[in-house]
Amino acid sequence: MKNYELKVVDGEIVGMPFIYGYFALVFILGVLWVYRSELKYKFEAFVIVFYMMTGNLNDILTFAIPGVSAFEIQPDRFLLLMFSVFLFRRAFYSKEKIIPKNAWTIPWFMVMLILYCLFKSISLFSHVDTIKLSEIIIKSLHVVNILLIIFCLRLIYTPELIKIFEKAIIVGAITTSIASLIQMGYDPMFVRMGDIRIAFGDVYRVNGIFNAEYYSSYFLIIAATWVLLKFKNERKKIGLVILFSLGIFMTFHRMSWALYLLIFGIYFLFYARPQWDKLLLAGTTGLTVLLFLFITFQREIVNSTLVKERVTEEVGSRFGYYSMVYENIEDKPILGFGNHNNEVYYYNMLHITRMPDRATGKTGGIHSGYLSAMFYYGIPAFIFFTLFVLSAIYYFGRLFLKTGNVFFLIIFFLTVIFGFANISNTLLFKESLGLQLAIYLGLGLGARYYDVPVETKQSIPEKVSVNQNLNIT
Numbered sequence: 001m002k003n004y005e006l007k008v009v010d011g012e013i014v015g016m017p018f019i020y021g022y023f024a025l026v027f028i029l030g031v032l033w034v035y036r037s038e039l040k041y042k043f044e045a046f047v048i049v050f051y052m053m054t055g056n057l058n059d060i061l062t063f064a065i066p067g068v069s070a071f072e073i074q075p076d077r078f079l080l081l082m083f084s085v086f087l088f089r090r091a092f093y094s095k096e097k098i099i100p101k102n103a104w105t106i107p108w109f110m111v112m113l114i115l116y117c118l119f120k121s122i123s124l125f126s127h128v129d130t131i132k133l134s135e136i137i138i139k140s141l142h143v144v145n146i147l148l149i150i151f152c153l154r155l156i157y158t159p160e161l162i163k164i165f166e167k168a169i170i171v172g173a174i175t176t177s178i179a180s181l182i183q184m185g186y187d188p189m190f191v192r193m194g195d196i197r198i199a200f201g202d203v204y205r206v207n208g209i210f211n212a213e214y215y216s217s218y219f220l221i222i223a224a225t226w227v228l229l230k231f232k233n234e235r236k237k238i239g240l241v242i243l244f245s246l247g248i249f250m251t252f253h254r255m256s257w258a259l260y261l262l263i264f265g266i267y268f269l270f271y272a273r274p275q276w277d278k279l280l281l282a283g284t285t286g287l288t289v290l291l292f293l294f295i296t297f298q299r300e301i302v303n304s305t306l307v308k309e310r311v312t313e314e315v316g317s318r319f320g321y322y323s324m325v326y327e328n329i330e331d332k333p334i335l336g337f338g339n340h341n342n343e344v345y346y347y348n349m350l351h352i353t354r355m356p357d358r359a360t361g362k363t364g365g366i367h368s369g370y371l372s373a374m375f376y377y378g379i380p381a382f383i384f385f386t387l388f389v390l391s392a393i394y395y396f397g398r399l400f401l402k403t404g405n406v407f408f409l410i411i412f413f414l415t416v417i418f419g420f421a422n423i424s425n426t427l428l429f430k431e432s433l434g435l436q437l438a439i440y441l442g443l444g445l446g447a448r449y450y451d452v453p454v455e456t457k458q459s460i461p462e463k464v465s466v467n468q469n470l471n472i473t
Contacts, residue, residue: 006060007192015182015191019057022175022209026053029171033164041156044086048153048439049168051075055176055209055219056193056432076435080145083152090155105449107395109441110150112388116373116381117143119335123377127338135339142430149435150442157446162407165443166226170240173223176208176216177247183207184250199252206250214425215432217256218417220244221263222436225413228267229406255424262420263413271409318367318424320352325371329379336378340365345375369422385428389419396444411444 006013013019027050034046051058062074073081090096121140124131182190188204194211196204208216224244231237248260328344329336337344340361350359358364366372374382392415400408418427418437427433 005193007189007196009189013191014187014189015179018179019060019191022057023054026050026168026171029053030168033167037160037164039156039158039161039164041086044082044152044156045161045164047079047082049164051079052165052168052436052439053172053175055172056211056215057191057209059193059211076142076145076430079149079435080141083148086152086156087148107391107445109388109392109395110147112384112391113143113147113150116384116388117147119381119384120373120377123335123381124338126335130341131338139339142428146429146434146438149438150445153439153442154445154449157443157450159447159450162443162447166230169223169226172209173220173244173247174240176210176219177243180206180208180216180247180250205252206247208247210432212432213251214253214256214421214427217248217251217253217260218421218433219436220247221256221260221417222410222414224248224260225263225267225410228272229409255421259417259420262416266413321349321366322368322371324348324352325366325368325375329374332378334378334380336374336376336381339376365426367425369426369428372426372428389415389422392441393419399444399448405447407447408444411440414440 006016006019030046030050030053033049034042037045039045058075062072064072117140120143124136124139128136179191183192183204183206188196188206191209192207194207195213197213199205205213206216207213208220210216210219221244224241227237227240227244231240245260248256324345328348331344340346340349345361346359349361349364350356353359353364355364366375370382370386373385393412396408396412396415399405400412414437418433421427421433429435429438
């Protein structure tokens with residue numbers, strides 16, 4: 001079943017009128033926001049905000065090119081085509097330089113990303129005897145697409161685009177939270193895509209408008225940071241954070257809970273400087289609610305997959321996947337194994353899981369972005385991917401400390417989430433989180449160099465001048 005196919009119950013997709021209505025709403029909102037703006041690249045801006053508001057539901061807009069059945073236009077490929085056309089237009093039909101002088105200033109995380117892209121492509125083409133050429137090209141384009149998105153959004157960035165982008169994030173987060181509440185309290189199949197996973201008893205983890213619970217929760221965590229850092233109205237701030245927190249909690253995804261607590265901790269301890277009596281009251285209230293839920297559903301929770309799965313060294317755990325990588329990578333340390341269509345992957349995964357679908361790669365995986373990069377593309381690709389994550393975290397953390405601009409702090413939080421999430425899940429650059437990261441990185445670099453004179457581009461401007469140039473409140 002393809003990712004963009006919604007779950008069918010009794011011959012019908014549950015909540016399809018909701019999807020049609022929501023698509024119409026966000027289309028109108030996106031058009032109005034962009035049309036009323038003074039943005040130069042309105043079409044590209046509209047596509048980005050529409051993409052961010054629709055989560056993985058936009059996968060149902062996938063269409064095939066007539067006569068080319070092997071290549072469908074999925075959302076990520078549409079972004080690739082759109083920005084390729086954008087660069088072509090800029091090169092041949094615009095008076096602006098296709099590459100401004102300050103665009104040659106490349107941060108280290110971009111260097112690492114380019115090197116990862118290079119080694120991934122070399123690895124894939126080295127396995128042309130076992131991997132179809134079409135698959136090699138498509139997988140190579142995944143990271144090329146990320147590079148293209150980052151570069152193009154750096155070029156089209158304006159402070160006004162950020163204001164529209166913020167609205168899109170909040171609308172998308174409200175919608176996935178509402179969909180999650182409906183999935184939890186009314187119909188678990190409501191607008192559900194992708195995975196169906198048990199939380200406890202007969203309760204499913206919620207996906208919202210995404211095809212996996214962790215994509216929904218990570219999106220909500222970043223939306224919560226937007227609200228905490230940018231909203232001035234305390235009632236709206238508290239109301240939205242509570243709504244988003246419910247959406248995160250209902251995913252029953254442990255890494256999301258841990259990351260949300262980490263982000264909250266950083267925010268309260270180093271940014272907000274809260275009144276400790278209020279913080280203590282909020283924390284006590286939250287712990288009371290969690291304790292009540294645990295006592296009420298104690299048996300179901302203790303016997304649930306949430307507690308049992310992948311927490312031991314037994315066969316079938318993620319530790320088995322990781323051991324498989326460490327024990328076999330020495331056979332192909334430089335270029336890896338290319339993909340899962342090889343005997344090493346098949347026999348090891350069959351031994352670990354006892355499940356043919358996992359052994360053939362139809363379901364599951366190595367469940368670590370770092371180790372997936374190592375096993376599939378080799379140790380150099382693993383090193384460059386890891387350095388990309390670490391240098392991106394450092395870059396935007398340092399930018400925030402130098403400038404005090406909260407937009408850089410939001411990107412810092414997202415890079416931290418991406419870095420930790422890839423420890424236990426393979427979330428490289430085709431999936432939702434990777435594409436969102438690329439969009440934020442591109443806008444972040446655009447903000448970094450917006451109106452910065454060429455002669456001063458090598459140094460980070462002083463705090464006051466940067467805030468004036470970025471004009472982000």
